[in-house]
Amino acid sequence: MKRILEKISLLALSTMLVSTFAVSPALPQMIGHFAKEGISSSQVENLITITSFAIMVSLLSNGLIVRFLSERSIIILGLFLMAIGGSMPVLFPSFTLVLFARILLGLGIGLINARAINIIGHFFTGQEGVQMMGLRSSAEVLGSASLTTLVGYLLGFGWQFAFAAYLFALVILLLFVLFVPKENLGQEQTDTDTSFSKPKLTKHLWQTSLYLAFLAFFVINVNTFLTMRIPQIVVTSGIGTAQEASYVLSLMQMMGILAGTLFSLLIGRFKHWLLGIAYTIFGLSVVGITFAHNLWLLGLGAMISGFFYSTILTIIFSRAAGLAPKPLDNTVMTIVLMGCNIGGATAALLPNFLEKINPSLGAFDIYTIACGIISALLLVKEIKRV
Template identity: 40%
Template sequence: MKIILEKISLLGLSFMLVSTFAISPLLPEMTAAYTAAGISLNQIDFLLSVPSFMIIAVLLASPYLSRFLTEKLIFVLGLLCISLGGSLPALTQDYPLVLMSRLVLGLGIGLINERAITIISQHYSGSERAKMLGIRGSTEVLGSATLTFLAGQLLRGSWSSGFLIYLLGLPLLGFYLLFGNAKSDDKSKVANRPKKAKTTLSARQVWHIVFMALYAGSVILINTGITIRLPMLVEELKLGTAIDSSLILSLMMLMGILAGTLFASLMAHFRQFLQPLVLLALALGLVLIWLAPNLVFLAIGALTTGFVYSIGVTSVFHRLSEILRTNQLALGTTLVLLGCNLGGGMAASVVSFLSTMSGSNSNLFLTLAILCFIAGLVLLLPLLVKRQPDRAI
């Protein structure tokens, strides 16, 4: 039982890592309130994206913070920043203070982002590591879906009440302190000792990390783009209401839970072919959305993308644990997370540009599908060529 509670406590650290956009159900009322007060739409949009930039800044500073902060203290500070900073707009809706609260939220997520992933790779190995990484990815998705749903329910009071969702970080902190910090302290003590093992990355390792950062960032950019544009597509094609769009997006997020439970099996079966197949499956889902004659067809496409998105991102961190030594994982994970956050932060601008170039939100999905298909083939063909001599033998 103790081992199970320990695993839950470590997995719980990932529950709020993708909570930046969980307040999206609040946007219509929030926008109306701020525009009436003379706040521009660009300033309101900035409230959504600013945590991502703070996360990137903290990730860049992470190696220096680790020199004088223990792993336990970093988790405590991170969860406190998420909980108290994230929920501040429930008390005051003054724009500068809300902006500050979003910065503090990004600070908290940035502090625990890399460590919530590497702590799994450090504590587990082999098939158990793959299983735990898959469940960790599911935990992220479950957290995003849960917080988004709760924010919508709290909207019945007022739009500012939706920010109370971030207080869920406090029970997660308590659970970690009770069951998960023993191993973390041991690891942090080891991490703070002078290391004899070489931590410098080889040129080959750097190339793999750059590729995985680009891969993860691209997959996240596409998934975020779907999240942003799918409600507008439903309205544009008159396939349903905003409530229908919200339900599809929630189900799309929850597909990540299924993806997490199946990840270890899929990784064992497809191995190096998994990442290119993810891109091809993403292309298929995007085509289904583009062709959708009705809401059900569109939902199938969205659920397909939600499933393979989680598989793709989890495969990146699993691959990291295979090519890097334990004392290199923190640096490698940080670099990949920079790519992830850049992809998420750039999503709105990229999809806006592509939709303008393609002429409509519908054609945007076709454009993304073509790009995914080409990228998938580029990754898949060299692997197929490598296998040809093996078959001949």
């Protein structure tokens, strides 16, 4: 029983890693509320994406933080910041304080982001480790979808109460403190601090890391854009309510579990072609969402996009994990994670920028064209490989 509780506690660390956009269903109400104060919709959307910038600050500060705190202390601090920063808008719904709260949330997520993955490999090895890695990925998606559904329920009490969902971090903190042993984390700290002879990234590794980081950046940017816009589309077009929009987003995220389950089958069938195929279908799903005139079609498009979004990211992280020698694993993964977080952080800014460059096209049109170009390049690359 103790071993089971330990596994549950470690897996729970991953349930809130992608919770940044869980409160997206509250955006229509937030936009309406802050409009009375003269705050634009793009500024309100930035409240959601600013968290990704804070996550990047945490990632880049990791080398400094580990000099002063143990791994266990860092995880505890991260969960505490997630709970406090995430739920602060419930009591302090002013724009400035919500902005500050979202930054605190991002700092907390950034502190445990990589650790929630690495800690699995540190506590478990062999087949058990492989199984736990798969469960960790499912826990991440399940946690995100569950939080989004909870947000939809809490919206019935007002937009600020949606942020109470982040108090779940206190449950994770309690599980971690009670059931995760201290000994292994102390050794992890030593291993982190004594890697003085780490080899340097070659030009090829830099180029490949940046290539994977760009692919992650773009797909996350588009997916985040969809996550923020779908609730607005549902409400403004009159095809559903904010609560129903949260259900659509939950289904969209839950498709990640199915994608993870079928990943080995898909990669075995399509091999290197899978990335280009996944990007192509992801782009087509954006078209489907653009022209959906009822909730069912919108939900179908969202589910397809969620499935292939997760497939694309799984391919990217799988390639990144096997790209470099072991001492450089964290460096390569940090580069890819930076691409991920830049993609999320700019999701409210980039669409507006692109529309200003070409006013005749909307953000959905531009993203569809970009997906088509990337898909074509990926498929041409595989044709040349053959």
